[in-house]
Amino acid sequence: MSRIPGRVPTAPPTLADVAELAGVSRQTVSNAVNNPDLLRADTLARVQEAIDDLGYSPNRAARNLRTRSSQLIGLRFTPAQEGTANSMVERFVHSLVETSSAAGYHVLLFPGDPDDPTAGYDDLLRSTAVDAFIATDTYLGNPQAAWLESRRAPFVAFGRPWDNPDAGHPWVDVDGAAGVELATTHLIDSGHTRIAWIGWRKESFIGEDRRAGWTRTMRSRDLPTTGLASRVEESVASGREAAAVLLDEAKPTAFVCASDTLAMGVMHTLTDRGLTVGRDVAVVGFDDSQVAQVVPPGLTSVRQPLEDVAIEVVRALEGLLGHPPVESKGVLLAPELIVRGSSQADGH
Amino acid sequence: MSRIPGRVPTAPPTLADVAELAGVSRQTVSNAVNNPDLLRADTLARVQEAIDDLGYSPNRAARNLRTRSSQLIGLRFTPAQEGTANSMVERFVHSLVETSSAAGYHVLLFPGDPDDPTAGYDDLLRSTAVDAFIATDTYLGNPQAAWLESRRAPFVAFGRPWDNPDAGHPWVDVDGAAGVELATTHLIDSGHTRIAWIGWRKESFIGEDRRAGWTRTMRSRDLPTTGLASRVEESVASGREAAAVLLDEAKPTAFVCASDTLAMGVMHTLTDRGLTVGRDVAVVGFDDSQVAQVVPPGLTSVRQPLEDVAIEVVRALEGLLGHPPVESKGVLLAPELIVRGSSQADGH
DNA sequence: TGATGCGTTTGGAACGATCAAGGAGGGTCG
DNA sequence: CGACCCTCCTTGATCGTTCCAAACGCATCA
Secondary structure: OOOOOOOOOOOOOOHHHHHHHHOOOHHHHHHHHHOHHHOOHHHHHHHHHHHHHHOOOOOHHHHHHHHOOOOEEEEEEOOOOOOOOOOHHHHHHHHHHHHHHHOOOEEEEEEOEOOEOOOOHHHHHHOOOOOEEEEOOOOOOOHHHHHHHHOOOOEEEEOOOOOOOOOOOOEEEEOHHHHHHHHHHHHHHOOOOOEEEEEEOOOOHHHHHHHHHHHHHHHHOOOOOOOOEEEEOOOHHHHHHHHHHHHHHHOOOEEEEOOHHHHHHHHHHHHHOOOOEOOOEEEEEEOOOHHHHHOOOOOEEEEOOHHHHHHHHHHHHHHHHOOOOOOOOOEEEOOEEEOOHHHOOOOO | OOOOOOOOOOOOOOHHHHHHHHOOOHHHHHHHHHOHHHOOHHHHHHHHHHHHHHOOOOOHHHHHHHHOOOOEEEEEEOOOOOOOOOOHHHHHHHHHHHHHHHOOOEEEEEEOEOOEOOOOHHHHHHOOOOOEEEEOOOOOOOHHHHHHHHOOOOEEEEOOOOOOOOOOOOEEEEOHHHHHHHHHHHHHHOOOOOEEEEEEOOOOHHHHHHHHHHHHHHHHOOOOOOOOEEEEOOOHHHHHHHHHHHHHHHOOOEEEEOOHHHHHHHHHHHHHOOOOEOOOEEEEEEOOOHHHHHOOOOOEEEEOOHHHHHHHHHHHHHHHHOOOOOOOOOEEEOOEEEOOHHHOOOOO
């Protein structure tokens, strides 16, 4: 017989049901779940048995109401652009779901308005639907970060606060310049001297950072950079055109690109001209997308350690939401280079 | 001065705060939010003003507790396998987030245990953390669906209940056979007669369905199928080997593949042999992944209408959770063929 | 014996919203 | 004039959990 007379059979058991069955008070059951150390061993065993018998799980809503926390982390989910090779999001989100789940959090996705980067955040925040946010897409400055900070909303950014070095929020990022340095060094060690760069327009902080990796590596080896660089939009067509122009005017034997998308553009041009990727001209991309992994003969690419990024993000989040909160600073992680056929003479 | 003496200044306003400011009762504010029709116009305006002034949003946890619903939809998020071209998940999830948000639901991601398809569901269900689930990954039968049905958990499946035609749950799927028929017909119309099929092993319901599209189209045109089909694992290497064998033994001039991954394998073989994709041999993939979009010279591929799938899924979900619930049957959507260079003689 | 202390358990009061009744005020009708 | 209805709004109870302070049993000690 259940606590409430007219109880529907399918309604899940409550704390009170367990308490009645175990012959203890509600609070004791609550303690058994949240602070088992407070109970005497035999009491704990008895309560535990009742919990198992009834298949009890604490009601999330009630717990959230009382503790003022939802154990949810908000993530604005914007899709990859069609026609680009960038499939970072999926890998990152998966790692994030895994890691945050282990820390007792779930990931809540909400849609983003491309025109208004802060849309959606406000509502979730005021309704206390999430405990914190993860802000991504910080490639062009970071309006979300500034907005969230002004709202005193807990959040961790994936991406440095490029335009505001004094920003107080925790962030995690990958050292793009170091990644491009790996790529450039790899090409130099393979015997290339005329190495071109195709990146994004100057306004992109990430693009300029990655480009700096190329510039500094070339200079440190006394190799030429003039006329070997190009700044374009993120699209296959842009990469294709840029490669054509560079090949005509600067005769590079290798290309380092700010993204796999641009690298695919280069491959298009090479294919058009009957040049063999890897043997005649080397190409290196960035992000180690699925495209890089499956395209013949394999695209050498800089791979971001997204699994580690997720781990650091969750670590920062736990600090932020802990009692007392632990402020963490920025974390910069090193990427690795995945070498494939596109930068090897034998094509493998 | 706020309702509660020791109130922390940063705590969000509650229904009672709004009620006090507007000079009405809590219930009236609640009605203003949920049933505006019940209020007189001037009262509504007054309450609305108070809501705006305070920046009030209903507390999610409290509402969830009282209404026994969370407005959350659970989605088990399993990542794409490394080394495959399949980037369906991201597109689908994005559409889902958009659509469900419009219907007042948010998407909650939880990790899946590859070995136990039902892991994770149970906890969310018992703690009433989500209102319903969306079950994907139903390629090999559907253990989740059976389990969820036995638990009387509300859910919609993306994928037909292949192994149980009598299943009572709503589902949405894409007609794979029709998609392959489009692809095969396209190749036949382009003049091909020896068209090979590379698909998955017999246990895959989806694989057999897609293969049936090829078989029936070839037969209806009196074209040969014997020796022209191959069943392999989902990997680039498998597709590559299968293509090599088929080229040697059956001399096809075109390939239809069960996935873009396999199609990329075919491209590898063609590249190895110095054959030009599109001009010498045509290739068609399935899923219209990012790979298909960016690889030179573009991979013709069958595109699933994932946006429409998301819409239908949410529609079914709304029926399921409505009062009274409206049972919906299965919905089968038609895919389209995206023609690119890999199936055109001029490469464009 | 009674006071003190400690480890364990308990009952009452929130958390902030909605549900289910009920009441004030005005109009209509017999 | 009173009964009745309708509209609009209010009051009290409730959802299931955790926080808080107090009480319990039991042992120790003066």
